[in-house]
Every structure is written in structure tokens, then in C-alpha cells.
Amino acid sequence: MLLAILLMAGAAATQPTLAVIMKPLLDDGFAGTKPHYVWAIPLAVVGLIFIRGVCNFFSDYLLAWVANNVLLGMRKDMFDRLLGLPDAEFKRGDSGRLLNRFTIDAGNVTGYATDVLTVLVRETLVVCALIVVLLYMSWKLTLIVIFMLPVSVLVARTFIKRLRRINRDTVNMNAELTRVVSEGIDGQRVIKLFDGYENESKRFGYVSGRLRRFAMRSATADAAMTPLTQICIAISVAAVIAVALGEASSGTLTAGGFAAFMAALAQIFDPIKRLTNIAGKMQKMLVAAESVFSLIDEQQESDKGTAHFQGPVQGRIAFRGVSHRFPDSQRDTLSDIELLVEPGQTVALVGRSGSGKTTLVNMIPRFVSPTGGQILIDGHDIEALALRDLRAQLSLVSQDVVLFDDTIGANVGYGALHDASEEEIRRALADANLLDFVDSLPDGLNTQVGENAARMSGGQRQRLAIARALIKNAPVLILDEATSALDNESERQVQISLERLMQGRTTLVIAHRLSTVQKADIIVVLDAGRIVEQGRHADLLAANGLYASLYAMQFQED
Template identity: 40%
Template sequence: MDKTPLPVQTPEHGARTYRRLLSYALPQWPLFVLAVLGFMLFSFMEVTLIAVTELLLDAVGAGIQQGRGFLSQFVAGHFPGGVMPQDTARWLVPAAMLMIIVFRAIGNFVGSYGLAYVARAVIHQLRTELFEHIGQLPSSYFDRFTGAFLISKVAYNVEQVTNSITKALKTMIRSSFTAIGLLTYLLMVNWKLTLTFFLFVPIIAVIVSVVGKRFRKLSHRIQNTMGDVTHVTQEAINGYEVVRMYGGRTYENGRFQAASNANRQQFMKLVVADNASVSVIQIMVGLATAVLVWFALAPGMVESMTPGVFASYIGAAASLAKPIRNLSEVYAEIQKGIAAAESIFEVFDAPKEPLGGDLALPEPVTGAVRFEHLGFRYTDKGPPVLSDIDFSVESGQTVALVGASGSGKSTLVSLLSRFYEPTSGRILLDGVDITQVPVAALREQISLVSQNIVLFNDTVYRNIAYGELGSKSEAEVMRAVELAHAQEFIQELPQGLQTVLGDNAQMLSGGQRQRLAIARALLKDAPVLVLDEATSALDNESERHIQAALAEVMKNRTTFVIAHRLSTIESADRILVMDQGQIVESGTHTELLAQGGRYALLLRQQTGEHLG
């Protein structure tokens, strides 16, 4: 897991990130426009409902007169003598209020649904693109970041983006239009009084800006601590057998509690910042309202208003507090969304693994491999993992790689499959530099059976005929099953080949899982075969079956065998002994024994261990 501190992000960078995020909503622009129109209708009706209270109060007594009322002048002017009788106002004003409420509800529904649809479409697109991009990242990226942290980005961080689109935009659009409408109404009624509010706008803006920066920093920390929670959980679940056998429950519980508590602490800091800012802004708006009322009650001010106009004016001024408070919260939500989006776009911006060149391999590929002065480091300043590896493998030969753990055997075959790129030298397949070949075309020529068995939560059949192998016929699948000596135990499964294996096929033994992986490699029928401890999980009887099957399959194929048990590679055409990233011995089993060097020593040590 990479613990590199996050760089300081400027407001300009945050704006670019948010614009990039909103660009995902462009394909849904018709619904977005509909949502905006819905919220505009809601806001207009919200202001209109407050304004109508003027008519409600002015109607008390002799009815609505044209007089000095702001809205009353317009309404009463449509009646004889400029007066709406009280009997008429009795049913007309409630009917108007009901109609306004209905249209407000319609506007809110249209706006909320439209924006939620847009938001979920964006989340779906982000998740699918993120998942696809992760699948194209180089192996070095997975060396730096654990799977749990990437899962957290897909599951948690993407979800955090929802609020910055749905809740934030909904509040911003609806509250902005409502605030603009209320301010417009206040200015039209009495512009001198309304200017009082504008004295407090700079103070509120400063508070929102400071709190927003704090929110963004805390949101980054929350996402990191959530990654820790996911990481600890995944390790404890995947390694539950080790946890129980070695009494690790208390230790794992402590790790989880520490990770969860760190996440809780960051959330509480977020809550403090959120509620403190809201409270301060509420006080500022309340102060502005109090000052406005103080001015309104000054001599000469109220005389220009009817009781209805004055009441609706104060009501509109008081109602401004809610949209202003909501707008202050929006900035915080947007900052949280930007923090989540930044972590997602960091993955998007990570370079994909090289696709290779456009040269075609000769047809058919024979499997002749040449390593020319190959060198490799995991990082530019890291120690050399491989140094000056130089040898050739003829088509159809079997080459065994032996040596102590960490000597570079698995790294060497990983370079052949281009999971990593060499730092010096090159690898040729049938005389073609593999970096000049499309990586997908290269991997079509290589089958891999590693000691890390990967089986998916799918049927046995789909685990063997996986991915592009799904086009293989059932007869070819059955032939691979027979060669891998897997037919007997598959027939004993509840639904045979159609049995769903579950999470990582825990219902199968290690040897059975290994044989399914071998069957998958056999089905691929590639000219180059890599066996990385392919028989390590098998008992002696199963191993004899597999060795017989592999001996048949390895005919006419270039095979690289990595083995710790030297007894399994005695028949190899060539054995390479590796130590600290270099080839220290090369030859057949007989030749290396005669030399009495490192290979002979390793063999004697293993034989002694077995005899002991």
C-alpha cells in the first residue's frame, strides 16, 4: 500500500476536478435540463407562496384593496372598484395557495428524480470505467496498492461522488433559485431595507471557503482510513484459517478496531466542522434579519407598507436563512465529492500497461525464446532483481528454473509474459522482440499454471473454459479435463461440470483446484507453457498422474518449469540454477550432478531432508 502524502490541491485544481466529474453527466443533459427546470419551478412557487401571505393578511376585514399593497395592487385591480370582496378572497386565496403547493411538489419531484437519474448514471459509468481501467494497469501498480484499497475506491469513493452530484447540485440549484427569487422579491418590495443583507455576504463567503478547504482535507483522510478498514477486513476474512489456528482473533480485532476508530475520528472532525459552520452561518443570517427588522421598524419605513406586505416581507427575509444555510453546506458536499473524485481520477490517470507494437508473430508460433542480456529492477533506484540473463530455448524444449526463494525465477517468466518490462536487454519469441508485438497477441501464445491458484465464483466448466476459451467446444473441454486427471472428482460434484464453486473454490482440495488450473492451461493449447510450482499442491498419487499428463502435453511445446522439488525436473532438456538474479549453472540433470556445484548441493539437501 502506498502511503505517499497527498499533494496540496489548489482551488483551481479542485474546479478542474469537478468540471471533469460533471463531464460524465453530459450524455444525460436532457434529463439534467429537465431537473433544472423542475427546481426552477419549485423555487418560483416557494417564493410565490411566501408572497401570497400578503393577500392572506390583507384579506382580513374588508377584503383585498388595491391600496398600497405590493401584490394586492395587481390582484385587486382586476375587480370592480379595485377591491376583491372578502367572500371571493375566502376561496380564491386558499385555492391559489393549494395550486402553488401542487406545482411546487411537481417541480421538486421532477428535479429530484431527474438529478438522481443523472447521478446514478454517472456513478455507473465511473464504476465500470474504473473497473475496466484497473484491469489494464501494470503489475507494478498492484505492487504499490493493495486490492482492498482499489476495492474501496470502486465501492466507497465512487459512492461519495453521488452526494456531490445529487445532493449538492440539487441543493445548489434549488436553493440558488429560491434565494435569488426571495432577494428579488425583497428588492421589489423595499430595496433600501434589502441592502442590509448584502453587508453580511462577504463574512458568510469567507466562512464557506475556510470550511470547504477543511472538508476536502478531512474527506481525503476518511477515504484513506476507509481503505484501511477494507484492507484489514479482507485480510482477516481471506486468512480466517490462519487467524483461528494461531489465535489471531484478538490481534485482528485490535487491528480492525484501530482502523475503524481512525475512520470514526476523521468523521467526527468532519461533523464538528460541518455543524460549527452551519451554526455560525445561522447566527450571521439571524443577525442580518434582526438588523433588517430594526431598520424596518424605524419611523417612516412601515408607513409605506400594508400589514400584509410587511408580514410577507419579514417572512421572505426570514426564509432566506434556509437557502443560504443550504448553500453553505453545498460547498462542503462538493469538496467531499472532489476529494473522492480526485482519488478516482488518480487511478484513471495512472498509465496502463504497454500495449506493445504492431508487429505480427510468425505463423505458426514455434515457441523459440531468446533472453538477451536481460536486467530488471522493480524501481529505478531499487536493487537489481535480474542481472545479465542470457540464454536461448529452442522450440519444444523444457527448461527448468531452480534456486532459492527470491533468486528471480518467477520474475523471469513474468517478464516473458510482459507483466513487467525489462530495464535492460530484451526477449525474443521466434526472433521477434516481444515489446514490438501487441501484448494481447503475445499472451495468446503462453499458458500459465502458477502456485497461486485463481478460480472464480462460477461453474467448473466456466472456470476451465474461461474468458476467450469460452469459444472452445465441449469436447475440447472434456479432453483437457481428462488430461488433467480431473474427471473423477468433477463427476462426484453435485452438478458435475455445472457445479458453482463458490468463493475461490473453497469446497475443493488444493490438488483438485490445481488440476482445474492445469485443465484451463491445457485447453488454451498455447505453444509456450509456464509451470510455476504447478504440482506443489498435489499429493504423491495425484502428482504422478499430473506428471504423466504434463509429459504428454509438454511435447512439441516450449516449457518453462519452476520447481523447488528437484525430483520433478530431472527429465528437463536444460536446468538453469539461479542465485541472486543471475544464472550460476546451466546443463542437464546428469551434467550438473557431475559438476558437483550448486545444483548437486541443493539435490543432496533435499534428499537428506526427505530421508530424515
């Protein structure tokens, strides 16, 4: 950066020198008093232009090197911060804005910053050097120019606040555009089947229209600064010519001196105009920087725990007086939950939608924190445990399987398990009833699953997630409606794989299909955030309570 600034200073120094050459050229060169000017001055002009070109090239290269390295580091910081955000941040549905920060805002920060820095340093040095030359040529004429410069600056400042507001609106609307297009891609089948073309087209048209209006407002403000600045320049030039003619008549200013002064004055207008116009880019840079650094400055999920498990984890989970209420909610999601899960037990959580089942299991990996009570694993308060140490003991298989656009082998041995051998991966796939399918593929374990595993069926995706959980071999397993979206044949295959996965592990199962949890050691029935019943399947049916009612309702539907 420092070297780039020095090179810009070198390029700036060549510009006023070209103006200074005008005085000896006109006063002595054309008079013929110094014949060597015939070759000396042309060589000087070529040399100065060559030096300026070399300095500009290397300063631009170095600035680009700095900007791209800053962009690299900034995006790394953003992504690290993104992965460490609390789970609640991702439920706000602001994915369009998040993507926009990476793809547009981060690039705008460094791109505009490079342009702004280049113009500010280079053009400021040029203006200062030219003002020195002007003062040397004629201080009277220079005072006129200096007087008009602040007027130009004041004119430009009137547009800065408006440009900043417009650019902030543009950033927000760009995020909305990203969201609309992303939803159009993800929901294309729904749009086609439910004839939502016109609706989506209207949404896209509205956002695009707003962006066009913001762009036109910004362009109007940018365009208005140029003619207003030129009017100030014209006034100053007219005043300079009038005063210069008066000095020429009195013999205090030669034709060469006036030509050199005008050459320097003519060169000063362009850098002043660029300095004036940089206000628009500077506002865009600042707005983009606000967006980027608001992500970098986001609060990370709490990880104040320092305790670690000593020895193998048994998997005893105790909920003691656990309650939870979401921010701005009028009632508790969970109230006074008392539950003990012994090592190796399978506990099923059932109840109506909204009864708090998912919130309860999400507390175990600390995706959600209780507002009251505590959760213990093997006697350790999970809030006191280091977050990575806690999550290393947990596996999750949910209805919404997340697979990465990579090979089958990479997905099974994902994350901290990337050193898993091919034999371990194949064994996990065999236990998940998926090895025969994988071996039938031309590339086997190296087969790409595609974006969102679009090349695999729902049952295959679930069994791949089960294989991933098997290879992790965590003592605590969470199954969140793992078979609810499958057909009967796929559900049967997945259920067999799940039974293998559950062996010897403490398992918490959330299920809407009560037929899948009849073999559970304990069935816990939740209603309105409270435990209303718990026991084995036969005992709960005999009690003829809420569980029996839910079971009878599903039996009738089946």
C-alpha cells in the same frame, strides 16, 4: 440534466410567489375590498404547492437517473482501467484502497454530486428570486440582508479547508478498514490457530477509533456552521425590524408590505443555510472524486507493439543480454542472461530463493519488462508485439491457482475460450485426470467451485488449471512451481497431467523440488541473478557445482 434543472427552476419560482401573496391578502383580503380573494388565494396556494411538488419529484427522478448512469459508466471505466494496470501496481498490497474506490468512493461521488447540484441550483434560484421580491418590497431593508449574506459565506469558508483535510483522512482510513477486515476474513484460520484475536482486535479498534475521531471532527465543523450562520441571520433580522418600524411610522411601509417582506425574508434563511451546509458534502464529493479519478487516470501497462505473428508459432525463445532491476533496488535482479530455448524443449529454472527465476519467466508475458537486452519469440522482439497477440501464445500454470466463483465448465473454458464445446472441455478434463471426479458430482460441469475454489482440494484445483491450459493449446507453457504445495499422491497425479500438457510445447519450468525436473532437456541454474550452470541432470551432477550441491541437500532432507 437540462430538463431536471428547468424543473428545479420551476419549483424555485413558486417559493417567492407564496410570499408575494401576503401583501394583497393582508391589505385587501382582510379589509374586505376584494371578496373573491376568499376562494382565489387559497386556490393559488394549493396550485403553487402542487406545481412545486410535481417539479421537485420529476427533477429528483431525472437527477437520480443521471447520477446512476454516471455511476455505471464510471465504475465500468474504473474496472477497465484496473484490469489494464501494470502487474507492479498489484504488488503494492493496496487492495483495500482499490476496493474502497469501487464500493464507497464511486458512490460518494455521484451521491454527493446529486445533492450538491440539487442544492446549488434549486436553492440559488430560490435565494435570487426571493432577493428580487425583497428589493421590490423595500430596497432599504433588502440592503441590510444583502450585506449580511457575504458575512455568512465568509464564516462557512473558514471551515471548508478543515473539512476537506478531514474527509481525505477519512477516505484513507476507510481503505485501511477494508484491508483489516479483508485480512481478518482471509486469515481467520491463522488468527484462530495462533491466538491472534487480541492483535487483530487492536488493529480493528485503532482503525475504527481513527474513523470515529475523523467523523466527530467533521460533525463538529458541520455543527459549528449552523449556529454561526444563525447569529448572522438574527443580527440581520433585528436590523430589518428596526428599520421597518421607522418606515412604518413615516407611512412608507404598510402592514401587508412588511408581512410580505418578512415572509420572503423568513423563506430565504433556510436555502441560505442549506447552501452554507453544502460545503461539507462538496468537500466529501471532491475527496471521493480525487480517489476515483486517480484510478481512472492511472497509466496503463505499455502496449506500443504493433507486430503480429505470421503463421503458427513454433515457440523458439531467445534471451539476449537480458537484465532487470526493480525500482529503488540496489542491485540487479537479473544480469546479462543469455539463453536459447528451442521449439518443444523443456527448460527447468532452478536456484535458491531470490535468484531471479520468477522474474525471468514473468518477462515473457511482459508482466515485467527488462531494463536491458531483449527477448525474442520466433525471432520477434516481444516488446514490438501487440500485447494480446503475444499472450495468446502463452499458457500459465502456477502454484497459486486462480479460479473464479463460477461453474467448472466456465473455469475450464475461461476468457476468449468461452465458445469451447462441452466435448472439448470434457476432453481437456480427461487429459488432466479430472473427468471421473467431475462426472461423480451431481451437477457435473455445472458444479459451482465456490469462492477461491474452496470446495475443491489443492490437487483438483491444479488439475483444473491444467485443463484450462490444455484447452487453450498455446505453443509456449510456463509452469511456476505447479506441484510444490501438494502431497505426494496429488503431486503424482498432477505430474502425469503436466506431462500430457507439455507434449509438443516449449515449456519453462520453475521448481524447487529438483526431483521433478530431472527429465528436462536443459536445466538452467541461477544464482544472484546470473546463469551459473546449464545442462542435463546427469551432466550437472557430474560437474559437482551448485546444482549438485542443491540436489544433495534435498536428497538428504528427503
